[in-house]
Amino acid sequence: MLEFLYPLRTYLIVAGDLEKPNPMTADWVVPVSFKPALLGVAIGHGRYTKKLIDEQKDFVVAVPTIELLKDVWTAGTVSGSNKNKKELMSVTFIPSKKVKAPSIKECSANIECKVVKSVDTGDHTFYVGEIVNVTESDAFVDGKADIENYKFIMHASFGARFTTTSSEIIKP
């Protein structure tokens, strides 16, 4: 019944380190506090990313635009437990500023998080991360997404069906 919340934005959760980064595609990402700045990510119990986050206690939420859709699809359909996703993807992993998990050069923002809480939610674990640093590209102007010029990835529904953000600004 979760399908009625879709379409949802799609992000990459990067865990692991620069030597063996493990990016996972995730739609289930949400802000949960202004002060401190916290976000939450729900990760399935069987995921390799869960193991990495449990060990290292940090992760990066990387924000992809539509040009990266093929890589996003790879990151969402291959498990890092038996394959090195870095070799299958075309993106560049670069050091983050304040966490061990790397950032992705081609993403329009990299949100560095340290885990402050983990909550069991059914078949997922909901990790609450404190945002300790953000690096962004010019897809953001004064902290506002430049939707007129950049197209962010959205998952239209479960499966291989994506869409993007409209470029219209609409006033209420």
Add this chain to the structure above:
Amino acid sequence: MLEFLYPLRTYLIVAGDLEKPNPMTADWVVPVSFKPALLGVAIGHGRYTKKLIDEQKDFVVAVPTIELLKDVWTAGTVSGSNKNKKELMSVTFIPSKKVKAPSIKECSANIECKVVKSVDTGDHTFYVGEIVNVTESDAFVDGKADIENYKFIMHASFGARFTTTSSEIIKP
């Protein structure tokens, strides 16, 4: 630093009862488990909606399309603690099937939830709700959002700046 997760989908969280429904605009809504089907909603500590959810332990996530933007804006900028939002909005509140909190007739889906967990996350409380019923309109076909024909509301950034979903279907 949460602004880098935007644009985000915008929903209405309906609390209270049919006599005095209280809809609140919320971008901070996320699926957190397939089985059981759970979603989470982060609500600010000072919100009237928080008080209502704490008392009644249920709420509805109503999914608005762009035609409802004026009502969504009203629901997000007026507090139900001193005003009856029902009188300020043009939507129709109707009984839900399995929870006391009402649904909204004009919304494209009404996701009925019972609170199963609440977690303190900084200046918000993150309510985890089990989805106990959904009613949907023809904006969903076989559980898939009909994005070619319906435009769902997205908050482009904080403040009075909205956008919508693109109508393109993009394959990876």
